[in-house]
Amino acid sequence: MNGGVDIKVSPIKKFEPVFYPDSVTLVGASRDPRKFGYLCLKSLIDSKFPGMIYPINPGSSEILGLKSYPSVKSVPGTVDLAIIVVPANLVPAVLRECGRKGVKGAVIITAGFKEAEGSLGTELQDEARDIAEEANIKIIGPNTFGMYIPHANLNASFTPLLSTIKKGDISFLSQSGGMCHTLSYLAMDDGIGLAKVLSLGNRCNVDFADLLEYLGEDPQTRAIAMYIEGIDNPRRLVAMAKEVTKKKPVVAYKTGKSRAANQAAFSHTGSLAGNYELYSAALRQAGVLMVKDSLELLDTAKALAFCPLAKGDRIAVCSPVAGPGIVSADLGQENGLTIAEFSLPTQEKIETILPPVTFRMNPLDMAFARNSGMWKEILKAIINDPGVDAMLLIFVKQEFFDPIIDEVVELAIDLLKTYHKPIVMGLLSPSKIFVQEKNRLQRNRIPVYQTPERAVKALAALISYSKTLGF
Amino acid sequence: MNGGVDIKVSPIKKFEPVFYPDSVTLVGASRDPRKFGYLCLKSLIDSKFPGMIYPINPGSSEILGLKSYPSVKSVPGTVDLAIIVVPANLVPAVLRECGRKGVKGAVIITAGFKEAEGSLGTELQDEARDIAEEANIKIIGPNTFGMYIPHANLNASFTPLLSTIKKGDISFLSQSGGMCHTLSYLAMDDGIGLAKVLSLGNRCNVDFADLLEYLGEDPQTRAIAMYIEGIDNPRRLVAMAKEVTKKKPVVAYKTGKSRAANQAAFSHTGSLAGNYELYSAALRQAGVLMVKDSLELLDTAKALAFCPLAKGDRIAVCSPVAGPGIVSADLGQENGLTIAEFSLPTQEKIETILPPVTFRMNPLDMAFARNSGMWKEILKAIINDPGVDAMLLIFVKQEFFDPIIDEVVELAIDLLKTYHKPIVMGLLSPSKIFVQEKNRLQRNRIPVYQTPERAVKALAALISYSKTLGF
Numbered sequence: 001m002n003g004g005v006d007i008k009v010s011p012i013k014k015f016e017p018v019f020y021p022d023s024v025t026l027v028g029a030s031r032d033p034r035k036f037g038y039l040c041l042k043s044l045i046d047s048k049f050p051g052m053i054y055p056i057n058p059g060s061s062e063i064l065g066l067k068s069y070p071s072v073k074s075v076p077g078t079v080d081l082a083i084i085v086v087p088a089n090l091v092p093a094v095l096r097e098c099g100r101k102g103v104k105g106a107v108i109i110t111a112g113f114k115e116a117e118g119s120l121g122t123e124l125q126d127e128a129r130d131i132a133e134e135a136n137i138k139i140i141g142p143n144t145f146g147m148y149i150p151h152a153n154l155n156a157s158f159t160p161l162l163s164t165i166k167k168g169d170i171s172f173l174s175q176s177g178g179m180c181h182t183l184s185y186l187a188m189d190d191g192i193g194l195a196k197v198l199s200l201g202n203r204c205n206v207d208f209a210d211l212l213e214y215l216g217e218d219p220q221t222r223a224i225a226m227y228i229e230g231i232d233n234p235r236r237l238v239a240m241a242k243e244v245t246k247k248k249p250v251v252a253y254k255t256g257k258s259r260a261a262n263q264a265a266f267s268h269t270g271s272l273a274g275n276y277e278l279y280s281a282a283l284r285q286a287g288v289l290m291v292k293d294s295l296e297l298l299d300t301a302k303a304l305a306f307c308p309l310a311k312g313d314r315i316a317v318c319s320p321v322a323g324p325g326i327v328s329a330d331l332g333q334e335n336g337l338t339i340a341e342f343s344l345p346t347q348e349k350i351e352t353i354l355p356p357v358t359f360r361m362n363p364l365d366m367a368f369a370r371n372s373g374m375w376k377e378i379l380k381a382i383i384n385d386p387g388v389d390a391m392l393l394i395f396v397k398q399e400f401f402d403p404i405i406d407e408v409v410e411l412a413i414d415l416l417k418t419y420h421k422p423i424v425m426g427l428l429s430p431s432k433i434f435v436q437e438k439n440r441l442q443r444n445r446i447p448v449y450q451t452p453e454r455a456v457k458a459l460a461a462l463i464s465y466s467k468t469l470g471f
Numbered sequence: 472m473n474g475g476v477d478i479k480v481s482p483i484k485k486f487e488p489v490f491y492p493d494s495v496t497l498v499g500a501s502r503d504p505r506k507f508g509y510l511c512l513k514s515l516i517d518s519k520f521p522g523m524i525y526p527i528n529p530g531s532s533e534i535l536g537l538k539s540y541p542s543v544k545s546v547p548g549t550v551d552l553a554i555i556v557v558p559a560n561l562v563p564a565v566l567r568e569c570g571r572k573g574v575k576g577a578v579i580i581t582a583g584f585k586e587a588e589g590s591l592g593t594e595l596q597d598e599a600r601d602i603a604e605e606a607n608i609k610i611i612g613p614n615t616f617g618m619y620i621p622h623a624n625l626n627a628s629f630t631p632l633l634s635t636i637k638k639g640d641i642s643f644l645s646q647s648g649g650m651c652h653t654l655s656y657l658a659m660d661d662g663i664g665l666a667k668v669l670s671l672g673n674r675c676n677v678d679f680a681d682l683l684e685y686l687g688e689d690p691q692t693r694a695i696a697m698y699i700e701g702i703d704n705p706r707r708l709v710a711m712a713k714e715v716t717k718k719k720p721v722v723a724y725k726t727g728k729s730r731a732a733n734q735a736a737f738s739h740t741g742s743l744a745g746n747y748e749l750y751s752a753a754l755r756q757a758g759v760l761m762v763k764d765s766l767e768l769l770d771t772a773k774a775l776a777f778c779p780l781a782k783g784d785r786i787a788v789c790s791p792v793a794g795p796g797i798v799s800a801d802l803g804q805e806n807g808l809t810i811a812e813f814s815l816p817t818q819e820k821i822e823t824i825l826p827p828v829t830f831r832m833n834p835l836d837m838a839f840a841r842n843s844g845m846w847k848e849i850l851k852a853i854i855n856d857p858g859v860d861a862m863l864l865i866f867v868k869q870e871f872f873d874p875i876i877d878e879v880v881e882l883a884i885d886l887l888k889t890y891h892k893p894i895v896m897g898l899l900s901p902s903k904i905f906v907q908e909k910n911r912l913q914r915n916r917i918p919v920y921q922t923p924e925r926a927v928k929a930l931a932a933l934i935s936y937s938k939t940l941g942f
Contacts, residue, residue: 033870034841039870111828111829111838112828115828115829116827116828117827117828118827158869158871159870160870161868174794175794176792176794176795177792178790178791178792178793178794178795178796178867178899179792179794179798181792181869181899182794182795182899182922182923186921189901189902189903189921227794229794229797255794255797255798255801256797256801257804257805258801258803258804258805258810259810260800260804260810260832260833260834261797261798261800261801261804261810261834263830263832264793264796264797264800264830264832264834264836265797267793267829267830267836268793268794268797268829268836269793292924293922293924294798294922294923294924295922295925319649320649321647321650321652322647322649322735322738322739322740323645323646323647323649323650323698323700323726323739324647324649324650324653325649325735326647326700326726326727326735326739327650327732327765329729329731329732329735330726330728330729330732331763332729333729333731333732334728339729339730339731339732356587356589357582357586357588358738358739359738359739361731361735362731363731363732363735365738365739396652397652397656398629399504399629399630399631399632400505400510400629428649428652428653428656429656430632430659430660431660431902432660450656450660451653451657451764451765452653452765453763453765453766454766
C-alpha cells in the first residue's frame with residue numbers, strides 16, 4: 001500500500017527522476033547501427049546528456065566510446081532512468097533488476113505488448129505494470145519511440161536527429177511516435193524550440209492524465225499540445241484537463257473516428273479510440289482547444305505559448321497587401337473573432353497618413369505606407385485603440401517593403417512590450433528569406449506564420465482560450 | 472463592331488501576344504530602385520525575357536543597361552505588350568498611343584481607378600476600357616501587381632524575385648497580388664514550378680471568365696487555381712467554369728464573406744464580393760473544387776496537375792508510422808474517401824511478409840518492413856489490388872528507413888508508371904532533408920506533402936474531381 005505516498009507527492013517530484021535524471025542506463029545497447037540499442041545511445045550522446053550514461057550489453061565492454069556493463073546490477077553508481085530496448089519477454093526481468101537498483105523511471109521502447117495480436121503481449125504488459133508499481137517505477141511506454149527533454153539535454157528516443165531541437169516552451173504529449181516526429185520536424189522547420197516531447201505508447205502505468213497534471217505544473221511548459229488515439233480512462237483525463245486548462249492552455253488532436261482508424265488505433269497502442277464526438281465534446285467542455293490537423297496543433301500551441309492573453313475578441317488586421325488582409329478578416333470572423341471598428345481618433349489618424357486610394361478601415365490596407373515612420377504612427381494608434389484587443393500584422397517579401405523590415409520587426413516587439421496586447425504575424429515570404437527577422441520576432445514572443453490563414457486561426461485559438469478564462 | 476471578330480478567334484490566339492509577346496515596352500521605366508518603373512524592368516531582365524525590351528522614359532536614354540525611348544511611338548520595331556506604370560491620369564493617352572503602335576496587350580500596374588474613393592477613378596477606368604476595346608488591346612489590370620509566365624521567361628510584375636520560379640503546369644488566376652505572392656512563395660518553398668500567374672486587379676476588359684477560357688485551352692496548364700474576391704459577372708464565370716472543368720481541374724478560393732471583408736474587397740479591386748454561399752454553391756455545381764486556405768489551394772492544384780485521375784474512391788494508406796496512417800484514414804473518410812478493404816490475396820501476401828505485431832490491414836502499419844524488398848512486395852500487391860483506386864504512401868525521416876529512401880522513391884515512381892493509379896506521398900521530414908528525393912518524386916508526378924493531413928486532403932480533392940468526371 002504505497003499508493004498513499006503518491007497522494008502527498010507533487011507531480012513535479014514524482015516525475016523529476018524520469019525527466020531530469022542524473023544518470024541513465026540503456027538496457028540492450030548495441031554496436032549495430034540498425035538497432036534501437038545503437039540509435040538510442042547515439043541520441044543520448046548527440047543530445048549532450050550531461051549525466052552518467054551506462055550502456056548495458058552482456059557481450060561488450062565498450063559501445064560508442066562508452067564503457068558498457070553486463071547488467072543493470074553491475075553498474076557502479078546509482079541509476080535514475082532506464083531506457084529498455086530488449087525483447088518483450090525479457091522486459092519483466094529487466095524491470096525487476098531496475099527496481100532492485102533503485103531506478104525511478106523507465107522508457108520501454110520495445111513493442112509486442114498489449115498492442116500485439118494474441119494474449120501474450122497483454123500478459124507481459126500486466127506483469128511489467130505490477131513490477132513497476134511495486135518498485136515505484138514510472139514507465140513511459142511500452143511500445144513508444146521514447147521521449148526527449150531539450151531542457152535536460154536528454155534525448156531518450158531512437159531518433160538522434162531530434163537532439164538538435166532547441167529549448168522552448170511548448171510540450172507535446174502523444175500516443176504516437178510518428179506524430180512526435182511530424183510535430184518535431186515542423187518545429188525544426190519553424191525554428192522554434194520545444195519543452196518536452198513525450199510519446200506515451202501503450203501507457204502501462206503513466207497515462208495522459210498523469211502527464212497532463214505534470215505539465216500543468218512544469219515551469220518550463222507554457223502550452224500543452226496532445227495527440228490522442230485511444231483513451232482508457234476518459235473521465236480522469238477530462239477532469240484533469242479541466243484543472244490544467246485553468247492554469248495553462250491545452251490543445252488536443254483526437255483521431256480514431258473512422259472504423260478503420262479505430263481498429264488501427266487498438267492495434268497501434270492497445271486502446272480503442274472510442275466515441276470521437278463524445279470525447280471531443282467533453283474535452284472542449286473542459287477548456288481544451290480541439291484541432292484536426294498537425295500543423296494547426298503546432299500553430300495553435302505556438303500562439304498560446306508565446307502571446308499574452310487577449311482581453312476581448314476584437315482584432316485589427318493590418319497588411320501591406322489587401323488580399324491577405326481580406327482573407328484574414330473573413331476567416332477571423334468565421335472563427336468567432338470580431339473585426340474591430342476603429343475609434344474616431346484612430347480613423348482620423350489613419351486618414352491623415354494614408355492616401356484615399358486603398359481601404360483605410362479594418363482590415364487596413366497599408367500598401368501606401370512606404371516608410372517605417374508611417375507604420376509606426378498607424379500601428380501605434382491602432383494597438384492603443386481601446387476597441388482593439390489584438391493585432392494581426394501582415395508583412396510581405398516585396399521590394400518596396402524590404403528596406404523597412406528591420407524597423408517593422410523592432411516596432412512589433414516594442415508594441416507588444418508596451419501595450420501587452422497579442423500580436424500575431426503573417427510573414428508572406430519564401431522560408432529561406434527573412435530567417436533572422438522571423439527568429440527575432442519569435443524569440444520576442446510574436447508568433448510568425450507563412451500564410452494569413454495560419455496566422456488568423458492561431459490568433460482565434462488564443463482568443464478562444466482567453467475567453468474560457470473569462471477575458 | 473469588332474466584337475464579331477472575337478467570336479471566331481480562339482482564346483489561345485486572342486491572348487497569344489499578351490502572354491507570349493515578341494517585344495515588350497515598359498511605359499514609365501525608371502532608374503529609381505524604389506519605383507515600379509525600375510522594379511518591373513528588373514523583373515523583365517531577371518526573368519531573361521528573350522524578346523526586345525523597350526523602356527519608355529522621356530528623360531533618359533538608357534536604363535539598367537537598355538536603350539530607352541521618349542515614347543511608345545518612337546520605338547523602332549513593333550511592340551506586342553505594354554507594361555504601364557505611369558500615373559492613372561496619363562494612362563488613357565498612353566493606351567491611345569499603344570493602339571496606334573499596334574500593341575495587343577497591356578499590363579496596367581497603376582492603381583487609382585475604380586477601386587479608389589471618388590468618381591474620377593471609375594471614369595478613368597471606363598475611358599481606358601473604351602480605348603482598349605477600340606484598339607483591340609487586352610488589359611491585365613489596372614491596379615495589379617502584374618503577371619508572370621515562366622514558360623515565356625516573362626516576369627511582367629513588380630516583384631523581380633518571382634523570376635526564379637520554375638516552369639510548371641499549375642496556373643494561378645487571382646484578384647489579389649498579395650495572394651499571388653503568397654502562393655508563389657509556397658510554390659518556391661515546395662520546389663515546384665508554375666505555368667502562369669495572372670493577377671487580374673480591377674478587370675477592366677479581361678475578367679476571370681476570359682482567362683479561365685484561355686487556361687482551359689492552354690497546353691501548358693494542367694490545373695487551374697483561382698483566388699476570387701468580387702465577381703462582376705457571376706453567371707458568365709459559372710458557365711465558363713462548367714465548360715472548363717470538363718477538360719481540366721479548377722480549384723477556387725472565394726473570400727469576401729464577412730461584412731468587413733466585403734467592403735475591403737470593393738476598395739481593393741472595385742467589386743463587391745457578393746453572396747458567398749450563393750457563388751460557392753454555383754461554382755461547386757459547375758465542377759469547381761472550393762477550398763478555404765491558400766496552402767490547400769496550392770496542395771490541391773498540385774495533386775490535380777500531377778496525378779492521373781482515380782477510377783474510384785477506395786484508398787490504401789501505407790505508412791511506416793502508425794499514427795500518421797490513422798490520421799490519414801480518419802481524415803480521408805471525413806473527406807468522402809473509402810478506406811479500401813484489401814482483397815484476400817493481398818491480405819495473405821501482407822501477412823506472409825509482416826509479423827503479427829502491428830496493424831496489417833488498411834491503414835497498413837509498415838513499421839516492420841525494414842528492407843526495400845518488403846516494401847516492394849507489399850506495395851505492389853496493394854496497388855495491384857482491384858479494390859484499391861489510389862494510394863497514400865507515407866515515409867518518415869527516421870534512421871531505420873534512411874537506407875531505403877532511394878529504393879522507395881524508385882518504387883513509387885515505378886508503381887505509378889505501371890499501374891496508373893494516383894499515388895500521393897506524405898514525406899514526414901524536416902524540409903531541408905530529402906530535398907533531392909522530394910524533387911525527384913514531384914518531377915515524376917507524385918505530389919509530396921510534409922504532413923499526412925495535407926496529403927490526404929489533396930488526394931480527396933483529386934478523387935472528388937475524378938468523380939465529377941464520372942470516374
